Amino acid sequence: MSIIVAGLGQCSLDYLTFVDQFPVEDTKCEVSPWVIEGGGPVATALVALSRLGVKTRFMGVTGDDEAGKIIKNGLAAEGVDISHMLTEKCGFSQTACIIINKKTAGRTIFWSRSLDDKCTVTESFLKGAKILHLDGLMEDASINAAKTANALNIPVMLDAGSVRSKTHELIPLCDYVVCSEKFSETYSCSHEETLIRLTGAGVKFACVTLGGNGSLTMMPDGRIFYHPAYDIEAVDTTGAGDVFHGGCIYGILNNWTHEEIIRFATALAAMKCLKMGGRAAIPRAAEEVGKFMYRQGFRSTAVSQKRQP
Numbered sequence: 676m677s678i679i680v681a682g683l684g685q686c687s688l689d690y691l692t693f694v695d696q697f698p699v700e701d702t703k704c705e706v707s708p709w710v711i712e713g714g715g716p717v718a719t720a721l722v723a724l725s726r727l728g729v730k731t732r733f734m735g736v737t738g739d740d741e742a743g744k745i746i747k748n749g750l751a752a753e754g755v756d757i758s759h760m761l762t763e764k765c766g767f768s769q770t771a772c773i774i775i776n777k778k779t780a781g782r783t784i785f786w787s788r789s790l791d792d793k794c795t796v797t798e799s800f801l802k803g804a805k806i807l808h809l810d811g812l813m814e815d816a817s818i819n820a821a822k823t824a825n826a827l828n829i830p831v832m833l834d835a836g837s838v839r840s841k842t843h844e845l846i847p848l849c850d851y852v853v854c855s856e857k858f859s860e861t862y863s864c865s866h867e868e869t870l871i872r873l874t875g876a877g878v879k880f881a882c883v884t885l886g887g888n889g890s891l892t893m894m895p896d897g898r899i900f901y902h903p904a905y906d907i908e909a910v911d912t913t914g915a916g917d918v919f920h921g922g923c924i925y926g927i928l929n930n931w932t933h934e935e936i937i938r939f940a941t942a943l944a945a946m947k948c949l950k951m952g953g954r955a956a957i958p959r960a961a962e963e964v965g966k967f968m969y970r971q972g973f974r975s976t977a978v979s980q981k982r983q984p
């Protein structure tokens with residue numbers, strides 16, 4: 676397949692475990708066996724796309740430690756092109772400790788970022804790319820990457836998790852922005868206002884995700900489209916947002932309508948929540964998503980009719 680999604684962002688090694696309830700400070704708490712898996716917003720979105728049959732290319736940094744090897748091997752095993760990744764000598768790869776509450780499936784993430792922002796997106800990294808996906812955490816690198824993509828007429832998707840010091844510089848360079856509830860609450864006084872501000876800055880596709888409460892999307896005619904989350908027995912919500920972005924990008928590549936894109940992304944993210952970890956439950960074919968939607972009662976989508984690019 677010739678379509679390429681290029682992504683620049685964080686990649687980490689996640690250590691995940693369940694607790695029955697959150698412990699109080701200064702106590703000991705026995706947990707379930709740890710699950711170790713690669714993570715990071717852009718890296719996991721690319722894994723989702725790769726499993727759906729889209730060619731992907733990732734740029735990010737790891738250290739030259741054991742964690743870095745596991746992160747890179749995990750991406751390569753998913754078919755993500757990692758040839759542009761950087762390895763920092765004597766550096767510690769980003770790691771995250773993720774504690775999942777068994778009762779709510781909510782995840783609490785403790786993470787560290789020890790590596791410098793040294794990534795430079797070049798024309799060769801973007802060669803053949805139909806979209807560039809960013810998480811904006813490496814602020815200067817993201818802005819430079821978005822400018823390079825703009826100059827090459829490659830649209831940019833931003834996974835906006837938090838408002839950072841250069842967010843206001845980055846947003847006008849982006850065509851698609853899917854932001855978290857936390858981002859929206861800092862960015863403006865209401866989710867509606869966030870969508871209005873984003874589209875006012877030139878963003879063509881703006882969406883706020885609300886965890887288990889679904890999402891709000893600005894439609895081309897100025898209406899705001901609410902889509903509930905699927906009513907599932909969620910096991911772990913780690914990476915739901917990352918996978919939701921993968922689903923949105925997949926729909927954009929297929930030229931689906933805003934509504935079709937959101938229905939697909941919502942289903943893909945819900946499927947992810949059915950197992951522990953950010954990646955374990957991501958389906959390996961778009962048809963699986965169509966079947967899930969059908970079982971859940973959404974029969975009028977284009978997913979089963981339109982094939983992947």
Ligand SMILES: Nc1ncnc2c1ncn2[C@@H]1O[C@H](COP(=O)(O)OP(=O)(O)OP(=O)(O)O)[C@@H](O)[C@H]1O
Binds near residue numbers: 836914
């Ligand atoms: N408990 C859940 N049940 C079903 N779907 C969920 C659940 N939690 C999240 N989702 C789906 O995933 C989407 C994205 O989730 P969320 O808003 O939590 O992303 P986020 O804030 O970016 O978090 P992260 O990136 O850490 O996963 C939601 O809009 C929803 O469609």
Ligand SMILES: [Mg+2]
Binds near residue numbers: 716834836855
């Ligand atoms: Mg997110």
